[in-house]
Amino acid sequence: MRQEAAFSVSRIGDAALVQKQKALRTDFDRSLAMLSASVTHLPPCFQRWFASKSPLSNLASPLSILIIPFFAVACSLHAGCSRQIANDRVPEASGNAGDVAGNGTGSGDRTLASPLTTVAVSGTPSAVAAKWVPPAPLDSARAFGYLQQLCKIGSRTTGTAGMLAQQKLLQEHFEKLGGTVVWQAFTHKHPLNNAPVEVKNMIVQWRPEVKERVLLCSHYDTRPLPDRDPKNPKGLFVGANDGGSSTALLMELGHAMPNLKTNVGVDFVFFDAEELVYTAPNGSSLGDFFIGSTYFAQRLVDEPSDRVYRSGILMDMIGDKDLQIYWEEVGFQNAPAVAREVWEIAKQLGIKEFVPKVVHSVRDDHLPLIQIARIPVIDIIDFDYPTVASRTRSYWHTMADTPDKCSGDSITKVATVVMEWLKRQPK
Numbered sequence: 001m002r003q004e005a006a007f008s009v010s011r012i013g014d015a016a017l018v019q020k021q022k023a024l025r026t027d028f029d030r031s032l033a034m035l036s037a038s039v040t041h042l043p044p045c046f047q048r049w050f051a052s053k054s055p056l057s058n059l060a061s062p063l064s065i066l067i068i069p070f071f072a073v074a075c076s077l078h079a080g081c082s083r084q085i086a087n088d089r090v091p092e093a094s095g096n097a098g099d100v101a102g103n104g105t106g107s108g109d110r111t112l113a114s115p116l117t118t119v120a121v122s123g124t125p126s127a128v129a130a131k132w133v134p135p136a137p138l139d140s141a142r143a144f145g146y147l148q149q150l151c152k153i154g155s156r157t158t159g160t161a162g163m164l165a166q167q168k169l170l171q172e173h174f175e176k177l178g179g180t181v182v183w184q185a186f187t188h189k190h191p192l193n194n195a196p197v198e199v200k201n202m203i204v205q206w207r208p209e210v211k212e213r214v215l216l217c218s219h220y221d222t223r224p225l226p227d228r229d230p231k232n233p234k235g236l237f238v239g240a241n242d243g244g245s246s247t248a249l250l251m252e253l254g255h256a257m258p259n260l261k262t263n264v265g266v267d268f269v270f271f272d273a274e275e276l277v278y279t280a281p282n283g284s285s286l287g288d289f290f291i292g293s294t295y296f297a298q299r300l301v302d303e304p305s306d307r308v309y310r311s312g313i314l315m316d317m318i319g320d321k322d323l324q325i326y327w328e329e330v331g332f333q334n335a336p337a338v339a340r341e342v343w344e345i346a347k348q349l350g351i352k353e354f355v356p357k358v359v360h361s362v363r364d365d366h367l368p369l370i371q372i373a374r375i376p377v378i379d380i381i382d383f384d385y386p387t388v389a390s391r392t393r394s395y396w397h398t399m400a401d402t403p404d405k406c407s408g409d410s411i412t413k414v415a416t417v418v419m420e421w422l423k424r425q426p427k
Contacts, residue, residue: 132409132412132413134409134412134413134415134416135416135419137255137256138252138253138255138256138412138415138416138419139252139255139408139412140407140408140409140411140412141408142252142255142408143248143249143251143252143408143411143412143415144248144403144406144407144408144411145408146247146248146251146252147240147244147245147248147319147403147406147408147411148403149169150166150169150244150247150248151238151239151240151244151402151403153165153166153169154236154238155222155224155236155237155238156220156221156222156238156239156243157221157222157223157224157276158188158197158198158199158221158272158273158276158291159190159197159198159199162222163221163272166220166247167200167202170202170220170247170251170270171202173251173254174204174251174254174268177254177255177257177258178257178258179204179205179206179254179257179268180204180205180206180208181202181203181204181205182202182203182204182205183200183201183202183203184200184201184202184203184295184296184299185198185199185200185201186198186199186295187199188273188276188288188291190276191276191277191278191286191287191288192278192286197276199272199273199276199291199292199295200272201269201270201271201272201292201293201295201296202220202269202270202272203267203268203269203270204250204254204267204268204269204270205265205266205267206257206258206260206265206266206267206268207262207264207265207266208265209265210264210265211265211306211307211308212263212264212265212308212310213264213265213266213267213307213308213309213310214264214265214266214267214309214310214311214312214313214422214425215267215269215309215311215312215313215369215375215377216250216253216266216267216268216269216312216313216315216418217268217269217270217271217293217312217313217314217315217365217366217369217377218243218246218247218249218250218268218269218270218271218314218315218316219243219246219270219271219272219274219275219292219293219316219365220243220247220270220271220272221243221271221272221273221274221275221276221292222237222238222239222242222243222244223237223239223242223243223275223277223397224237224276224277224278225237225278225279226397226398226399226401227278227279227397228394228396228397228398229397229398229399229400230398231399232399233279235399236399237397237398237399237401238401238402239401240319240401240402240403240405240406241317241318241319241320241385241395241396241401241405241406242316242317242385242396242397242401243274243316244319244403244406245317245318245319245320245406245410245411246315246316246317246318246319247270248319248411249315249318249319249411249412249414249415249418250268250270250315252411252412252415253268253415253418253419254268256419260419260422260423261423262422262423262425263425263426263427264310264422264425265307266422267309269296271290271292271293271296271365272291272292273288273290273291273292274289274290274291274292274293274364274365275287275289276288276291277289289363290363290364290365290367290368292365293365293366293367293368293369294368294372296368296369296373297368297369297371297372297373297375298368298372298373300372300373300375301372301373309373309375311335311338311375311376311377312338312366312369312375312376312377312378313338313342313377313378313380313418313421314331314364314365314366314369314377314378314379314380314381315379315380315381315414315418316364316365316379316380316381317381317382317383317385317396318380318381318382318410318411318414319405319406319407319410319411320382320384320385320386320405320406320407320410321386321405321406321407321410322386322387323353323382323407323410323413323414324353324355324382324384324387324388325353325354325355325380325381325382325414326355326356326357326358326359326360327339327343327355327356327357327358327359327378328358328360328361328362328364328378328379328380328381328383329358329360329361329362330361330362330363330364330366330367330370330379331366331370331377331378331379332358332378334370334376334377335370335376335377335378337376338376338377338378339378340356341421341424342354342378342380342417342418342421343355343356345417345420345421345424346417349416349417349420351413351416351417353410353413354417359383359384359388360381360383362379362381362383364379364381365379366378366379380414380418383396385401385405386405
């Protein structure tokens with residue numbers, strides 16, 4: 001029998017005080033229940049202390065009366081912090097695609113996704129963790145599987161056998177989903193020997209008959225070498241995050257496109273030769289950046305069409321497990337309305353990895369689209385790979401840019417925001 005916690009009713013005759021006494025006991029009982037349900041969230045030293053008190057009902061000493069409410073509140077705050085961290089951080093994915101969460105539920109046209117589901121622990125009804133579940137048909141495990149499939153090809157540098165294998169894979173993938181695949185091929189001088197190398201932009205059209213269109217872009221080539229790798233700058237670079245993650249995102253988003261209700265036509269554009277660049281012994285760069293996107297933008301100017309791109313989104317390095325996406329300065333300055341709209345959608349969806357703050361100015365494939373074709377394009381990019389604090393040991397352009405540093409959840413979070421943006425395009 002639980003004691004009255006040093007409040008003896010027999011010593012109080014006043015009815016009002018009796019009621020207060022009962023209320024105090026109720027508060028005590030609630031605190032004790034909270035403590036019992038939440039003790040697993042305390043640091044280990046406190047857990048060991050409580051484990052030594054068996055049962056918890058024996059804690060009704062005068063000292064316990066003072067500390068139990070305090071620890072109950074501490075438990076509650078600790079659990080709340082755990083939930084907040086779970087919301088703010090991307091769950092880590094293992095190298096096995098099957099280990100990544102991914103079965104989503106459907107959402108109707110122009111409705112917001114319900115991205116978080118709660119997980120009960122120890123049989124309690126309280127939600128102590130948040131698990132990302134993308135809206136159907138997006139699937140985190142499948143998206144991560146696409147990333148692994150791309151990286152298994154190896155290097156996918158412009159003009160190589162690896163790029164040819166990737167092009168075949170992507171064409172079969174999108175045609176199976178109902179997309180119209182168009183190739184934009186040309187040649188460019190190789191930076192090492194000046195020999196002509198074939199460059200091929202891949203365009204996947206959805207609703208090609210619609211004149212008013214938007215662009216979703218990614219480069220799909222990989223840098224020839226991991227020239228920032230501290231140990232082996234001439235090793236194998238598979239570009240899991242840099243080139244692979246955004247390509248896998250568009251592969252995953254392709255599952256949504258046949259049934260997606262939107263007022264515009266949509267083109268997925270995969271730019272080749274974004275970084276057909278080598279590093280010279282003196283540290284300078286050999287080669288040109290943004291070859292594919294420059295060619296694409298110039299063709300829009302030289303060969304005008306009644307099909308018009310109203311705006312666009314470039315995606316690059318969006319697979320980082322520790323995803324933090326800030327406004328990129330060039331895109332924000334040239335397409336502020338698009339940037340604000342996309343980040344507001346993320347906020348409404350509860351996807352906190354999108355942070356409305358300018359942190360980086362990045363030279364990327366959106367520059368030719370903005371400067372030559374005059375299309376307002378933003379760049380969704382997490383340049384801090386893995387974190388802001390790790391810039392001196394970044395995985396960027398190193399052999400460490402492998403699938404195990406990436407997450408299918410990160411890919412589908414960005415895909416969810418982009419999909420919702422497509423749904424909201426006005427007529």
